[in-house]
Amino acid sequence: MNYFDDVMKRANVMELRAFLLDGAELGKTDSRSYEERLNSAYALLCRHVPFSKDYSEADGDVIEALAIFQDVYTELGLRAGAKIALELLRSGAKE
Numbered sequence: 001m002n003y004f005d006d007v008m009k010r011a012n013v014m015e016l017r018a019f020l021l022d023g024a025e026l027g028k029t030d031s032r033s034y035e036e037r038l039n040s041a042y043a044l045l046c047r048h049v050p051f052s053k054d055y056s057e058a059d060g061d062v063i064e065a066l067a068i069f070q071d072v073y074t075e076l077g078l079r080a081g082a083k084i085a086l087e088l089l090r091s092g093a094k095e
Contacts, residue, residue, distance in 0.1 A: 017074045041068035
């Protein structure tokens, strides 16, 4: 296997997102779909509607839900950007 194949094997949207947002390597990947991950975040928030008296528990769940939203939408943005870049390269090659 050549160097490029090795690099492409390591290319992972979750890893790139972790590096860009956290400046660190991803500890583990989440095998759930984006929809499943977002639904789990919404479920965390819905546990406290209407407001719970235990604000410390609510704070932890809100922070966890926001982290999930951040992860999913950053990964989707990276995918969209890559797709647009590919389209631009393809259209430029035709000219």
